[in-house]
Amino acid sequence: MTGPKAAGPGGQGRWGDLTPRILSALVMVAVALAAIWAGGLIFALVIALCCGGMAWELSQMLAPRRSGLALQLGAATAVAVFVAGVLPMSLGLALLLVPVVQGWLQVAPTAKTRFAVFALWIVLAGYSFIWVRSSLGADWLIWLAVVVVATDVAGYFAGKTIGGPKFWPRISPKKTWSGTSAGWVAAALVGAASAPIFDMGFSLVIASVLVSMASQAGDVAESALKRQTGVKDSSGLIPGHGGLLDRFDGMLGAAAMFLFLFTFLG
Template sequence: MSTPIPNGAGPTGPTGRWGDLMPRIISALVMVVVALGAIWAGGLVFILVIALCCGGMVWELTQMLAPRRSGTALQLGAAAFGAVCLAGVLPVPLGLALLLLPVVLGWLKVAEAAKTRFAIFALWVVFAGYSFIWMRGTLGADWLIWLALVVIATDVAGYFAGKIFGGPKFWPRISPKKTWSGTSAGWVAAALVGLGAAPLFDMGFALVLASVLVSMASQAGDVAESALKRQTGVKDSSGLIPGHGGLLDRFDGMLGAAAMFLLLFTFLG
């Protein structure tokens, strides 16, 4: 279940500024190994990993919006897992239609006040998951690895710059820990990833610019999820990942990055 915000918890946490660093590093290494293995394997292995993540995120989303209905959360998480799995192997029009199933089921099951928020975030999750499957199958592993590296660089640079330099908050009412120093460091790190990857894709400054835009979108995804947590009164979307919270906490940036990549691909190719 989601974790309530503890009373009186300071911005650095009860164990100091770097208290969460080791759990974050260990969890991150495990996730990187799993992600790289799934990307390398492709096919059904990659589809299953993405579908599991999507199902977990929809489960967390339902727990946040309907915390007393754990049965409903499991049902909707399972529906999202099944929909993304099948969408990954079905023809595109049928697959896209199938992704609406967990959204419609959630609309029928969650409380009236939570319907719109559930629909928006659930749509975002399942369509982003499907976009990763499409990218791996259509564009290959290279673009997917570049996208992941941009998001990872943004997160890592933002985390360390925010901890070291601090400074004015980016949006204190929504995301009280995010600083302008961390945000801008994320853009710089993403630009460096784009600069390093440009020769591999036979691209120049365009990939640097695309990397920065994807970085901004990943940060927007983080802010959107932070706003949802503030509205629902939870600190983390769940406790599944030590040092990181839940799947939504960890992959909100990837969801935003996927949306920006598809936008750039659609209009620029």
């Protein structure tokens, strides 16, 4: 496996990463749609493997000289998420804490809090996706993914073409206000187009924008972690996108917001 890439200036042009990004995105979309359509244990396995990969990347960033520990925590996370998905909720949630506590006990004292926060975020998001697919069906999961993808795509192209003031230059120097706001607009359009499918009105537009904001917050949080650990990408697993955390940080934030909206607002 490829570890985190060290930070450094890019030598490509403005659109130099577009082709590998598109090709990788097409593969990921195909895998995601096939897994969502299949549901059940196949979907749970795909989500668990993604969570295991993200936990491996997280461990690599926080404990770069302990590759054995990273593999151990990645495997433990994948197993915990997969098994938790088929257990009753109380037992499943308790099992998700095992790799979090395991990593917290073994990483360096200076990295304990960051590991615990991000690891807990990863396992809960993974469990949430499995729960949404099994309890609410594929429609809501596809809506959630489309909102995040639309936010990311609109933000990428608006940021590249329009540019302008940076959103948070100290944490995420590539993100602009134009790209951020374009993501909100794209999410609102997805919500408006999806409202008739779910027999909902303007509330779904608002929910879509909130999910979009949460996905962007997830991206910023992961960017802050990379700045603190001095890496450019969480890994090199996905050409043009970096690692799993780089690609799915927005989905982690979106999952958290969706569960909040569903739990407290229905």
